[in-house]
Amino acid sequence: MSVLDRARGGDTGAFAELIEPFRRELFVHCYRMLGSVQDAEDVLQETLTSAWRGLGGFAGRASVRTWLYRIATNRCLNWLRDAGRARPGADPAARADLPAPTRTGETIWLQPIPDALLEGLPDDTPGPEARYERREAVSLAFVAAVQSLPPRQRAVLLLRDVLGYRAAEAADLLGVTEDAANALLKRARSISFERPAAEPAGAGRGEAGRGEAGRAGAGPLSARQRLAASRFADAIEAGDVDAMVALLTDDAWLTMPPAPFEYQGRAAIGEFFRHVGLADGRRRYRLVPTGANWQPAYGCYVSGRAHGLLVITMRGELVSAFTRFLDNATLPYFGLPRSL
Structure with missing residues (x-):
């Protein structure tokens, strides 16, 4: 009996064996979507609970990995839609003692992620449509830029340009038409790349990985x-x-x-x-x-x-x-x- 069949039969050990190879990358996907380590942990737990409850309905038309990404992505979208989880930003008027800033940018929520939680991710290119290297796709510049996107644009950009899913696959995961997915991706790319390449990582609307400044910090440091x-x-x-x-x-x-x-x-x-x-x-x-x-x-x-x-x-x-x-x-x- 396969691991999948045993898991469907209620074997929790088999289910853990089934999902373990994907746990770390699902967590990082949730982090990219939400910009928060704490929220990513919570949504990953929701994802795995939903997967366990819905395992009987898994028809096997897609891989287990793709099925899990469908659940995780939609859980993240639900999380982002929940107005009750909106986080307050800083009030510019509350810090009148600050020197005049170069610019007052967008208020985004962002947390750093420890390198230890990034270890064990796949080293190879995830799919044929991927545009970002593994390190580049978790740089602060990239994650900050992603947080400036509307939720569905954020999701399609990650599915296509980071995970490498084809247009039809990304559309299926999001439950939209392929034309709609392509339109979301086009808009997401235009927003992500609107800042000039001379403005590097750390700012909320960064170029997210294109040009020397956007790619700064993407590779291993000397x-x-x-x-x-x-x-x-x-x-x-x-x-x-x-x-x-x-x-x-x-x-x-x-x-x-x-x-x-x-x-x-x-x-x-x-x-x-x-x-x-x-x-x-x-x-x-x-x-x-x-x-x-x-x-x-x-x-x-x-x-x-x-x-x-x-x-x-x-x-x-x-x-x-x-x-x-x-x-x-x-x-x-x-x-x-x-x-x-």
Whole structure:
């Protein structure tokens, strides 16, 4: 008797064996859809519960993997439609003390994902329609850009350009016509790529992987890049704004999702960090190295207490963007304590 037949017969061990090869990639798919590690965990659990209950109706016309992606995608869409789960954004008027931002961007919800939760994903190209490399498709630039899309555009972009499903397959998974799926994809691509390539990762409406800046951080970092990221962190710990700024590209971005304030360039970022981040020398950080979205990351601590997470995007041997997450909720996923 096959594993599928045993699972259909109510064997929970067989069901676990059936879905285990896909658990990690389904979780990452939910993360891309929702931009939140916590929400992705919840929706994955809903997906597996629904799969267990609906296993008797699985006719086998598609693979188990595709069937699970259908459930997961539609669970994510339901989650996004639930107005009760809408998260409040930052109120621009509430921080009148901030230096004037380069731009007030879109308010998006975004959390970093630990590298440990990305391990074990398939290394090969998922399908013939895939346009993104495995690392590129979990970079902060890409995930942030995806969060700016309406839910169904978000879903079709991930199904086609990340997972590599053909147009007819994606349409079937979403329960729409092929023409409708193609129209959603066309619109999603135009929105994702509307920001110029010179504006790199970390901002909510990034180019998401096209051009050098959009692709920054997509591949494995060299030893020299990792050393440069470490020097950048050392400069922040030392409160040395000049040394920190010297390691930025001319067009670097500082973003702080879900706060919409964005700062570009060495002068603007230096002013922000000198007067707000470091509070004119009154605040000192201790940074604990980790990894997020396959990018260098650091747990931030002030006076021994957790103060969020910093994720760095490298272009060459300079920092092209850094994203400051003030929420401590994801620290346990990184194995980071609430206090030192």
